[in-house]
Amino acid sequence: MFPTTNLRRRTAFLLLLLLLAAGVAGCGGSEAGGQSEGVDGSQELRISKAGWKTDFSKSTVPLSEFQSGGPGRDGIPPIDDPKPTSQVEAEAWLEDREPVLAVEVGDQVRAYPIQILIWHEIANDQLGNRPIAVTFCPLCNSSVVFDRRLEERTLTFGTTGNLRRSDLVMWDRQTESWWQQLSAEAVVGKLAGKKLEVLPSQTLSWADFKKRYPQGDVLSRDTGTERDYGRNPYQGYDDPDSQPFLLDGEADERLPPKERVAAVTAGEETVVVPFSRLEKEPVVNEQVAGKPVVVFFSAAWSRRSTRDRSRTRRTSVRPRIRARSRRTHIRVRVA
DSSP: OOOHHHHHHTOOOOOOOOOEEESSTTTTOOSSSSOBSOOOHHHHOOSOOTTOOOOTTOBSSOGGGEEEOSSOTTSSOOBSSOOEEOHHHHTTTOOTTSEEEEEEETTEEEEEEHHHHHHHSEEEEEETTEEEEEEEETTTTEEEEEEOEETTEEOOEEEEEEEETTEEEEEETTTOOEEETTTTEEEESTTTTOBOOEEOEEEEEHHHHHHHOTTOEEEOSOOSSOOOTTSOTTTTTTOTTSOOTTOOSOOOTTSOTTOOEEEEEETTEEEEEEHHHHTTOSEEEEEETTEEEEEEEEOOOOOOOGGGGGGOOOOOOEEEEEESOSSOOOEEOOO
């Protein structure tokens, strides 16, 4: 079993980022327009390259921004052979207010419990005859689902053990390029500058998932790795008075560093709505890149796992974002 002390170095469970999953140009917005040849990896990379076949001469971001999160490559093991189980069987270990990531591809719907993803961060799955990666970064509480196909190849992903801006950095086993989870973009290596197609997903309570998708199945706890599912290894990180893990540079003072936000990105513009506002105004109308959107807020799920419930006072919620247009419906992923 992966040492708990190493996981605690990755402690985090709060910042919520909502990126448009479909229907808006620039979904998952890249931070760089393309590959940069001006970054000298041997000079600027502050972490070890030992064992990596990655082409560090190709990158879209400064290599100095990568930091070790503690575990080594795949020290937080991805799920490579995910097995589904029925809702009836999952009832034995899922509680109604627990969050699950709901993914619908074709005529198949599957719930990915956060209590499992928090220990693995990546599930290389096949849903609706489509190869997908279901990813969750505990450090920023962000969920991103994307199609694993890129041009003529199908990629499989693992965890590098490194972070950039406290976000999960993945790697693909085909080229060993490094990928930023939040942007679904290859930022280092042969595929630098390439982006994956982000798929719609949403975070629901287990109770809501059962009502909305009675025929859907559930990611099983039979992951091939022994973990203490149901326990939150990042307990306490959401203390608003504590500093984020591996925050490089000064925090933006407009909001507390660990404020939960709903973030809407369209084109080159991103608008964030803090949960502290949404708790008072459950419906917020905004303009993003000239597109009218509305954010709906409801107390629908709790991230508290079974054995952590008595220790956590904060209640999580589920916002939704829609376009205020008869022609456009914006589907979003909720982390």
